[in-house]
Amino acid sequence: MGSSVSKDDHVVTMRDVAKAAGVSIKTVSNVVNDYEFVSDKTRAKVNEAIERLGYVMNVSARNLRRGRTGIIGLSIPDLQMPYFAQLSSLVIEEAKKVGLRVIVEPTLYSREGEFDALLGSQQTMMDGLIYSPLQLGVADIEDIKLEYPMVLVGERIFTDRFDHIATENVEGAKRATQYLLQIGCKRVAVLGTHPGEDIGSASLRLQGYKEALEEAGVDFDPRLEAPVGMWHRTDGVEAMNHLLDSGAQPDGVVALNDMLAAGAMHAIQMRGLRVPDDISVVGFDNSDDSQYLSPALTSISPGLEAVARLSVRVLNERIAGQHPLGNDTDAAVFRKVSSTLVVRDSTRQPAVA
Amino acid sequence: MGSSVSKDDHVVTMRDVAKAAGVSIKTVSNVVNDYEFVSDKTRAKVNEAIERLGYVMNVSARNLRRGRTGIIGLSIPDLQMPYFAQLSSLVIEEAKKVGLRVIVEPTLYSREGEFDALLGSQQTMMDGLIYSPLQLGVADIEDIKLEYPMVLVGERIFTDRFDHIATENVEGAKRATQYLLQIGCKRVAVLGTHPGEDIGSASLRLQGYKEALEEAGVDFDPRLEAPVGMWHRTDGVEAMNHLLDSGAQPDGVVALNDMLAAGAMHAIQMRGLRVPDDISVVGFDNSDDSQYLSPALTSISPGLEAVARLSVRVLNERIAGQHPLGNDTDAAVFRKVSSTLVVRDSTRQPAVA
DNA sequence: TTGTAAGCGTTATCAG
DNA sequence: CTGATAACGCTTACAA
16 A cells, blocks of 8 residues: 555544443543543543544544534745745644644735735634735725734734734834944945835835934935845846945945845955955845855844744734733733844954944 | 724624525525535625625634645655755645645654654644655554555655655756766766765765766766765865865866755865866755846756646545546555656866767 | 533535 | 535533
8 A cells, every 4th residue: 555544444433442441432632632630540530441442633623522623824925935934834733832823825926915824715724823914005904894813923014903013114124224324334225125115124214224324323325225126146246236235335225135245255355355344234134044154144024033932922812802912901002022133254343332 | 993804793604605695504604615506696695795794714624524624734854945845835735725734844854753653643634745754764653554645755765655745856967977978077076975875965966976977988987986974064174175185187177966066166266276277176966046146057957847746746636536547546646646757057068979 | 520412514415 | 516414522500
């Protein structure tokens, strides 16, 4: 036989175990579910029977009875983007800790996919959903009716109808810019903007850059803004070359994500300039491989661990019918996870004071 | 209310719909399941009632009754590795096409995790498993008893007890090496070996390299073998620098994965040498970002699309109790997916003949 | 501490 | 083409 499905005549059920152990079904159930008040003797008897008969719980039956499945959904745009792969990995890990399994649903940049994840045929297959939309806006979900609790992740939608765990896009970029200013950069460029786009990470991060400049009393120089098409490495190369050719003379670069930063460093180095000696570079996302670049990339970490931990916790509490995060009200939770600057070798050391 | 769970007094069931539509429960079931022989009039009536009452199927009840859950597991070492993120993404996509959902289980490089994925408490929660182990060997699973069909993916374990979709590690590296030879490289280095490791991708790929050399009548020069610790970008930088310093004078490099290749290109370029003019570089895995490197990386594509498609198909056929891949026997399937060389800009153009 | 019995919401069987 | 009715395997009052 190719596969090894056990094709026994009869599937072993609790009833069989009960009979074999000479106890009632209820007792078997108690043992299986670690109910406290079972005598050791009985427990041993039952466990022996379970072992002997090769009994395994039928999860579907339990789910039907309990009205829960122990599964949550995680809807993200693209599992192949390092940012979302990491988020997924962390969410799965957190969920496991509280006995939940995760079905990951990549929506692949389509509105339809995002709606589907929300209202798809599996509404009763999941106890809840962690939702990170890219296409949908507030209007789309404002008066949607869901069968289960949902936690929003990201900064795409703001509403008080749902619990929401947000990241610090503005503050993160601001922090990066401030750091470059602080270590003595005079002409800090921002690389990777999406002109004309009013919502999304790019505009939020640009805003943070501008805020830092303003608070430092530095005028915004449009020549130091390098727009790109996508956020890939080549776009970073291209934009950085443009910046270098334009005579804008940057001595620091805030790249709006790590791939752009990698490309920027490449372009800089290809000209015989050095990172960080001639130009310091900061990335964003602190993706796994930022530490493996040459030089290792200083980057803003959005704190995905906390995002994963909080969103799973809130969702789990909603599923259990509790108020989230120990609140005393039922109101939707909004929480912003702090970003941190991870300093590596792509930025000069701070000037000694 | 923070979340929007519909807490109606009574969950709408098929019975309610049947009553509302003035038909029997079975008829509702027939409509919901797209049973062919239902009169249009009846179907319309039922659908109207479903809409009006806001009925949604209880998946757990269906699962219990049908004895299937419509969920398969995918066990991989690490969701954050591009290779596995891509595999997962593709498997999810393929599974969706045949009405299956996927629970991804990253085993995080531990034997325990890999056993867990196999025998975990959810044995009846999944209809089948796609399994890509890293730690376990044949001995570990040789006489394991599973509740469901399992399809192996990778080249870690070879057994005829389970269906197996393999990739071309040997052939892929051979193809890469042959290509470099063909375009005129005289001293082709292999970068990223793991000396002393007898099983796993590194040794298989090294083997392919050696086979190509041998068939071309080129002696293997140990000075052209660059071992590394890990398969990260920095390891590629380091190993390439070592190669360059050693006087081995490579004019072509087969990197054992794309990250190593990226690092190698970086090291080469930092010395003022050019890719591909001075040294041609081929990577392995054809990861998403190989096309975004500078220059865009020529790479071996392991054909993950086909791996995903085949493994889902075989698993699905097993679940349905059919012979896999249209075979006339029940024997375990073994299929090797062809790798292909994706030529980009990191290799010289073939010399004109 | 353990047993009894009534569902959970669907699907399948088999008549009508 | 449609309708009654019996499972599917488990949990959970309630009783003992």
